[in-house]
Amino acid sequence: LEQKNNQAILRAIEQSHPAELGRLIEALPNKYRGDFWRVIPVAFKGEILLSVHRELRQLLIKKTSEADLLVSLSTLQMDELADIDADLPLTVVGAMVEAMDSQRKQRYRTVASFPDNTAGGLMDVDATAVRKDVSLKAVYRYLCKLRKKEGMLPEQLDQLVVVDRENKVQGTLYLSDLVSMDNSLSVADVMKNNVPLIHSLQSAKEVAQIFEDHDLISAPVVDKNNCLLGRITVDDVIDVLQQNSEQTLLASGGLNKELDMFAPIAHISVNRAIWLGVNLITAFVAAWVIGFFESSIEQLVALAVLMPVVASMGGVTGSQTLTVVTRGIARDLVSSANIVSLTIHELKVSFINGLLWASVVFFITILWYGDWKLGSVFALALFVVSLTGTLSGALIPIILKKLGVDPAIAGGVILTTITDAVGFLIFLGTATYLLI
Amino acid sequence: LEQKNNQAILRAIEQSHPAELGRLIEALPNKYRGDFWRVIPVAFKGEILLSVHRELRQLLIKKTSEADLLVSLSTLQMDELADIDADLPLTVVGAMVEAMDSQRKQRYRTVASFPDNTAGGLMDVDATAVRKDVSLKAVYRYLCKLRKKEGMLPEQLDQLVVVDRENKVQGTLYLSDLVSMDNSLSVADVMKNNVPLIHSLQSAKEVAQIFEDHDLISAPVVDKNNCLLGRITVDDVIDVLQQNSEQTLLASGGLNKELDMFAPIAHISVNRAIWLGVNLITAFVAAWVIGFFESSIEQLVALAVLMPVVASMGGVTGSQTLTVVTRGIARDLVSSANIVSLTIHELKVSFINGLLWASVVFFITILWYGDWKLGSVFALALFVVSLTGTLSGALIPIILKKLGVDPAIAGGVILTTITDAVGFLIFLGTATYLLI
Numbered sequence: 110l111e112q113k114n115n116q117a118i119l120r121a122i123e124q125s126h127p128a129e130l131g132r133l134i135e136a137l138p139n140k141y142r143g144d145f146w147r148v149i150p151v152a153f154k155g156e157i158l159l160s161v162h163r164e165l166r167q168l169l170i171k172k173t174s175e176a177d178l179l180v181s182l183s184t185l186q187m188d189e190l191a192d193i194d195a196d197l198p199l200t201v202v203g204a205m206v207e208a209m210d211s212q213r214k215q216r217y218r219t220v221a222s223f224p225d226n227t228a229g230g231l232m233d234v235d236a237t238a239v240r241k242d243v244s245l246k247a248v249y250r251y252l253c254k255l256r257k258k259e260g261m262l263p264e265q266l267d268q269l270v271v272v273d274r275e276n277k278v279q280g281t282l283y284l285s286d287l288v289s290m291d292n293s294l295s296v297a298d299v300m301k302n303n304v305p306l307i308h309s310l311q312s313a314k315e316v317a318q319i320f321e322d323h324d325l326i327s328a329p330v331v332d333k334n335n336c337l338l339g340r341i342t343v344d345d346v347i348d349v350l351q352q353n354s355e356q357t358l359l360a361s362g363g364l365n366k367e368l369d370m371f372a373p374i375a376h377i378s379v380n381r382a383i384w385l386g387v388n389l390i391t392a393f394v395a396a397w398v399i400g401f402f403e404s405s406i407e408q409l410v411a412l413a414v415l416m417p418v419v420a421s422m423g424g425v426t427g428s429q430t431l432t433v434v435t436r437g438i439a440r441d442l443v444s445s446a447n448i449v450s451l452t453i454h455e456l457k458v459s460f461i462n463g464l465l466w467a468s469v470v471f472f473i474t475i476l477w478y479g480d481w482k483l484g485s486v487f488a489l490a491l492f493v494v495s496l497t498g499t500l501s502g503a504l505i506p507i508i509l510k511k512l513g514v515d516p517a518i519a520g521g522v523i524l525t526t527i528t529d530a531v532g533f534l535i536f537l538g539t540a541t542y543l544l545i
Numbered sequence: 546l547e548q549k550n551n552q553a554i555l556r557a558i559e560q561s562h563p564a565e566l567g568r569l570i571e572a573l574p575n576k577y578r579g580d581f582w583r584v585i586p587v588a589f590k591g592e593i594l595l596s597v598h599r600e601l602r603q604l605l606i607k608k609t610s611e612a613d614l615l616v617s618l619s620t621l622q623m624d625e626l627a628d629i630d631a632d633l634p635l636t637v638v639g640a641m642v643e644a645m646d647s648q649r650k651q652r653y654r655t656v657a658s659f660p661d662n663t664a665g666g667l668m669d670v671d672a673t674a675v676r677k678d679v680s681l682k683a684v685y686r687y688l689c690k691l692r693k694k695e696g697m698l699p700e701q702l703d704q705l706v707v708v709d710r711e712n713k714v715q716g717t718l719y720l721s722d723l724v725s726m727d728n729s730l731s732v733a734d735v736m737k738n739n740v741p742l743i744h745s746l747q748s749a750k751e752v753a754q755i756f757e758d759h760d761l762i763s764a765p766v767v768d769k770n771n772c773l774l775g776r777i778t779v780d781d782v783i784d785v786l787q788q789n790s791e792q793t794l795l796a797s798g799g800l801n802k803e804l805d806m807f808a809p810i811a812h813i814s815v816n817r818a819i820w821l822g823v824n825l826i827t828a829f830v831a832a833w834v835i836g837f838f839e840s841s842i843e844q845l846v847a848l849a850v851l852m853p854v855v856a857s858m859g860g861v862t863g864s865q866t867l868t869v870v871t872r873g874i875a876r877d878l879v880s881s882a883n884i885v886s887l888t889i890h891e892l893k894v895s896f897i898n899g900l901l902w903a904s905v906v907f908f909i910t911i912l913w914y915g916d917w918k919l920g921s922v923f924a925l926a927l928f929v930v931s932l933t934g935t936l937s938g939a940l941i942p943i944i945l946k947k948l949g950v951d952p953a954i955a956g957g958v959i960l961t962t963i964t965d966a967v968g969f970l971i972f973l974g975t976a977t978y979l980l981i
Contacts, residue, residue: 126758126759128757128758128759129758132876132877132878135878136873136877136878136879136880136882136883137883138883138886138887138890248724249724249725252724252725253725253726253727255725256725256726262721262722262725263721264760265703265760265762266703266720266721267701267702267703267720267762284702284703284720284721284723284724285698285699285702285720286698287720287724288684288685288688288720288723288724289685289688289689289691289692289698290689290692291689320783321564321783321787322562322564322565323562323564324700324701324780326701326703326762326779343762343779343783344760346783347756347757347779347782347783347786350783350786350787350790351757351786353790354786354789354790354793354794355872357790357794358790358793358794358797358868358872359868359869359872361794361797361868362864362865362867362868362869363861363865364865364868364869370869370873370878370879370887370890371886371887371890374890374893374894374897377894378894378897378898381862381865381894381898382898382901382902384861384865385858385861385862385898385902386902388857388858388861389854389858389902389905389906391857392853392854392857392858393854393909395853395854395857396850396851396853396854399849399850399853400850403846403847403849403850404846406842406846406849407843407846410839410840410842410843410849411839412849413835413839413842413846413848413849413852414832414835414836414839415832416849416853417828417831417832417835417852417853417856417965418825418828418829418831418832420853421824421827421828421831422821422824422825422828425799425820425821425824426817426821428798429798429799429800429817429820431798432794432795432797432798432800433795433798433800433806435794436791436794436795437572437806440568441568441572442568442571442572442806443572443806444572446572447572447573447574450574450807451574451806451807454574454806454807454810457810458810458813458814458817461810461814462814462817462818462821465818466818466821466822466825469825470825473829529853
């Protein structure tokens with residue numbers, strides 16, 4: 110493919126957006142990535158490195174000369190640099206900081222000093238600030254001057270931050286107000302003071318919620334004295350939301366952080382082995398429960414045939430509740446204030462479905478084995494395990510949350526362990542007591 | 546709670562953002578929702594109705610008088626109205642359209658004519674357009690006039706659309722360029738023509754990808770002749786992204802569209818019963834496979850003890866691959882171009898993990914049962930079912946996608962059916978052939 114029509118490919122690359130090229134590299138098997146990376150213009154490489162996932166980024170950085178890295182990184186913003194600097198060779202980071210003027214150096218150090226998942230780590234330090242008492246005309250003059258000096262205004266600029274002499278935030282001046290109001294008015298006349306301030310230590314998740322609730326494009330970030338530090342723009346927030354939803358999705362398969370599909374096989378294998386090992390232990394817990402009833406199974410082998418059905422239905426019922434509660438916790442809809450109401454609500458649902466499917470399996474068992482006693486025991490076990498699953502599904506995520514563990518990662522495996530063990534215990538136990 | 550300090554609650558409500566109140570109502574059990582809804586100011590109700598999920602919205606609309614509805618809906622934008630009009634009583638929609646002037650009526654009909662999940666359905670019709678040949682000064686005058694006439698400029702306005710006499714889009718004029726360039730320049734001098742145009746029939750998902758790739762705040766929507774129809778703003782895109790990620794999460798539990806935690810029990814029960822029924826069928830498929838080996842189990846009851854371990858490990862191995870491939874398809878990273886490479890990559894991983902865990906269970910079986918033959922059969926079955934799971938996990942989502950079925954919904958249950966049936970068949974079959 111690469112050899113066939115190199116010219117056409119090069120032209121296509123130059124007309125693509127870096128983010129699209131980033132996705133293309135993610136979709137490429139490892140052996141093609143090096144060749145592809147080599148033909149991409151250096152000017153695009155900075156943004157591509159930013160857009161791909163960490164493991165792939167480290168691989169691509171290894172394939173790039175330090176000189177090329179320095180050129181490609183010069184197109185990035187401060188907050189973007191601070192996001193990826195941990196993956197860069199130390200010499201490159203040093204040379205990069207060296208090349209900055211003292212103001213930029215200071216700014217870079219400010220952003221780099223905050224953890225990536227806080228407002229301070231997300232913010233860019235290019236907030237444009239004006240004073241309250243100047244006229245709109247003076248603001249225009251200032252912006253024209255700024256543009257001449259810097260070559261351009263910051264991206265995604267929808268508002269200027271209004272600060273006082275001590276750099277404390279007073280409000281914001283929307284560009285749309287600036288362009289549609291009389292020149293002679295002062296900033297104080299036109300500014301809005303209902304824009305929520307973001308504190309530098311707020312979590313990225315809280316920031317995303319504020320942006321969503323208020324439909325913001327950008328917001329000023331302040332320190333604990335309300336002094337302006339920088340601003341967060343909506344593109345950073347979209348990245349946070351996308352990362353969170355990807356992580357939740359992957360976590361459901363126990364695939365924490367496995368974002369590069371074509372990562373080295375050894376990496377992927379180790380990453381997955383942990384989860385498989387955990388699952389093996391829980392599977393053996395279930396096997397151990399069954400082991401207690403070997404003699405019952407020998408006498409009534411139908412038990413062995415039907416027991417996976419009980420465990421499976423308990424698991425699915427429980428995971429339905431688990432999904433609802435985990436989502437509720439992630440969206441701050443579920444807390445200790447309403448978990449009791451929610452658990453009761455869920456139990457009512459599984460009471461109805463438990464009764465329904467217990468009746469169904471009762472009749473199936475009679476048709477299959479012609480044994481109404483076996484049918485009754487099977488139906489009873491299925492009903493009880495449904496309620497057990499629901500109760501576990503509601504309480505596990507709340508308890509994990511209290512313990513500081515992400516319910517999206519550990520919830521499913523704990524739930525399955527409980528529903529399997531309880532399912533086998535109830536079904537085989539009741540059968541041993543009543544039928545054998 | 547409600548009675549205790551009504552005054553304080555009312556004050557808290559008035560200081561909250563409608564989206565926060567929307568989340569609060571979602572978190573409230575049904576019996577409190579009516580009382581809470583009654584004390585919310587009418588001016589907030591429009592935005593709250595917009596922010597909550599459909600089922601809850603319909604409930605709240607039922608609890609609101611038509612007069613109140615009309616007042617509360619007057620705060621919404623055209624695209625927002627078009628999103629919820631299907632849930633409103635016909636008389637309210639009629640009165641709402643009646644109250645619009647003819648221009649607004651026309652605009653509303655334009656938006657309402659597109660499906661919700663297309664660019665046309667997402668767009669707002671408040672795009673502000675200017676001509677290429679006028680000076681920036683004239684643009685200022687136009688914006689001041691527009692503001693006086695409409696009371697305000699459109700929200701999230703970061704750029705004006707530049708059109709020709711036939712309303713064809715020529716480019717866009719960023720407000721940040723407008724405010725920082727010389728007044729006497731013309732729009733043509735300052736406008737950018739690299740903003741991607743959105744076509745009215747593009748899917749919401751494509752629109753979100755374009756916004757993400759290009760870090761857009763707003764973009765013009767055009768018809769097939771490139772004539773300006775409206776614009777999409779980033780807040781709509783964030784809503785699309787959030788809805789998609791919620792649906793994926795819920796789909797993993799078979800909970801399509803179940804977004805209101807406190808929806809009526811009958812609704813939830815029916816919604817979940819379908820998934821439980823599907824699962825019961827697949828569980829009985831597995832039981833039916835086991836049924837063929839009843840006499841083997843009678844002779845060697847350890848088979849019944851160990852068989853759930855085989856099925857469980859096959860299921861988990863497969864679901865790891867399924868998650869990776871499903872995510873890849875959702876992000877357009879996986880297609881027929883690279884599915885073969887990816888499947889081989891995944892098979893290598895599961896070959897390694899299959900060998901590892903097969904060895905582990907081999908030794909566990911020897912320790913537990915002191916039977917190396919049983920251990921060998923168990924290990925072989927676990928190894929084969931790992932590869933089967935991986936192969937199924939890679940191919941099922943691609944096949945479902947080709948059939949037009951969402952892999953996130955149906956993938957898991959099909960995978961489990963296969964790994965359970967194959968797992969039991971291989972383990973019990975090999976054991977019957979070799980051990981009994």
